[in-house]
Amino acid sequence: MTTIAGAGLLIIDRGYALCGLSPKTGKYSGIGGKQEPGETIRQTAFREAVEELFGIDPSELLVNTLVFRFINNAIVERKNYLFILMNFADVFEMNKIVCQAITVSPYYKTFPSSILDLAMNRYPTEDAEITDLNLTKYGCPTLLIDREFIKDCTLAEALIKAYGTNKTTPHLGRFPVAKSLTSDDPSTT
Numbered sequence: 001m002t003t004i005a006g007a008g009l010l011i012i013d014r015g016y017a018l019c020g021l022s023p024k025t026g027k028y029s030g031i032g033g034k035q036e037p038g039e040t041i042r043q044t045a046f047r048e049a050v051e052e053l054f055g056i057d058p059s060e061l062l063v064n065t066l067v068f069r070f071i072n073n074a075i076v077e078r079k080n081y082l083f084i085l086m087n088f089a090d091v092f093e094m095n096k097i098v099c100q101a102i103t104v105s106p107y108y109k110t111f112p113s114s115i116l117d118l119a120m121n122r123y124p125t126e127d128a129e130i131t132d133l134n135l136t137k138y139g140c141p142t143l144l145i146d147r148e149f150i151k152d153c154t155l156a157e158a159l160i161k162a163y164g165t166n167k168t169t170p171h172l173g174r175f176p177v178a179k180s181l182t183s184d185d186p187s188t189t
Contacts, residue, residue: 019133
């Protein structure tokens with residue numbers, strides 16, 4: 001049985017990914033974090049996303065609203081971490097839902113209305129878990145982007161091409177793990 005350490009959102013669209021800079025690691029990676037007791041994977045992913053993107057502690061109602069709205073988005077698994085696949089249109093819709101619930105974010109002078117606003121008009125506080133957001137072309141990695149994040153994006157893109165969507169189908173709730181693509185550890189291949 002696999003123990004899940006955490007979950008997040010893998011936000012990719014047309015070869016670009018939204019990633020956040022962690023002051024702890026000095027690298028850009030995905031949006032997400034550790035699962036809290038009693039949370040489902042999807043609740044963890046959306047709670048962490050709202051905390052990291054908007055700097056607020058979301059209500060259970062907001063988290064569950066996001067879970068329900070994006071219940072059909074596929075999940076990609078890497079080792080003991082799960083990502084919900086989101087495209088930029090999904091993030092635009094998520095922003096609208098979050099804006100209706102909180103209206104103000106300590107990270108933004110005006111609430112972001114687009115993926116560009118989300119990345120470019122951010123003014124994080126000193127204690128922010130993610131200090132900077134970046135739209136990056138993950139096929140052309142830089143030294144500041146976490147290698148595992150690039151592998152996750154590449155895997156997700158391949159799965160979307162294979163299945164034609166970032167949404168689940170009746171027979172596919174979770175994309176299969178492609179361990180050879182997601183780990184440098186030879187014992188996991």
